[in-house]
Amino acid sequence: xxxxxxxxxxxxxxxxxxxxxxxxxxxxxxxxxxxxxxxxxxxxxxxxxxxxxxxxxxxxxxxxxxxxxxxxxxxxxxxxxxxxxxxxxxxxxxxxxxxxxxxxxxxxxxxxxxxxxxxxxxxxxxxxxxxxxxxxxxxxxxxxxxxxxxxxxxxxxxxxxxxxxxxxxxxxxxxxxxxxxxxxxxxxxxxxxxxxxxxxxxxxx
Numbered sequence: 380x381x382x383x384x385x386x387x388x389x390x391x392x393x394x395x396x397x398x399x400x401x402x403x404x405x406x407x408x409x410x411x412x413x414x415x416x417x418x419x420x421x422x423x424x425x426x427x428x429x430x431x432x433x434x435x436x437x438x439x440x441x442x443x444x445x446x447x448x449x450x451x452x453x454x455x456x457x458x459x460x461x462x463x464x465x466x467x468x469x470x471x472x473x474x475x476x477x478x479x480x481x482x483x484x485x486x487x488x489x490x491x492x493x494x495x496x497x498x499x500x501x502x503x504x505x506x507x508x509x510x511x512x513x514x515x516x517x518x519x520x521x522x523x524x525x526x527x528x529x530x531x532x533x534x535x536x537x538x539x540x541x542x543x544x545x546x547x548x549x550x551x552x553x554x555x556x557x558x559x560x561x562x563x564x565x566x567x568x569x570x571x572x573x574x575x576x577x578x579x580x581x582x583x584x
Contacts, residue, residue: 414440416440416444417444417447417448418431418447425497425523425524426455426456426457426497427451428519428523429488429516429519429520429523429524430451430454430460430485430488430489431443431447431519432515432516432518432519433481433484433485433488433511433516434446434447434450434472434475434481434485435515436477436481436513436515437476437477438475438476438477442474442475442476443475445474446474446475450471453471456493456497457489457492457493457497458489458493459489460485460486460488460489460493461486461489461490461492461493461494463486465482465483465486468481468482468485468486469482472485483511484510484511485511486511487509487510487511488509488510488511488512488516490510491509491510491511498524499512499520499524499525501521501525501527503517503521506520506521
C-alpha cells in the first residue's frame, strides 16, 4: 500500500475549535449508541484486534461477530494462522464471504508476523510493504501494537459523507486524526445511522 504523508499545517484556530466540538459530539454519541462487539472488549488480544481488520473488510460487523468466537478459538496465535493451508482458511472464512482473497491476505499477514515474533514495522512506509496490510490493518497495527496515532486516516463512507457536508472539506477533516485520533473509531460506527445527521449539523456550528 502506498503511504501518503498528509499536510497537517492547514488548520486555523477556528477550525481546530470546530474539530474539538465535533470530537466531543462523536464520542458522546459513541458512549450512548456504540455497539458491544467482541474485538472492542478489554479481553480481546492484540492479535485479535489486528486480525479482525482483515475480516471486517467489506463485511458487516454483525457477520464477523457471529463467527469471531469459533475463528479465534481455532486460531489463537499468528503461528496458528501461518501454519494453516489456504484451503483450510477459505473454508473457515466462507461464512463472511470474499474467502479466497481474505485467506490470502490473512495468511500473508500471519506468515510475516510469525517470522518476526509478532512484531510489525513502526514506519508506515515499511508497514505498507507487509503482505495483507492496507489502510485499516495499518492503522490497527500502529494503534494496538505501537500505541501510535495513524497519520493516514481510513475513509469509510461516513467520513466521506461528513467531508462532503462540512464547509472545511476533506483536506481539513483528515487532520482530525492528529488532533482527535479516537474519533475515527466513532466515525466508523456512525456509518449508516440516522444519528449521522445530527453530527453533520454539529460539524458546522
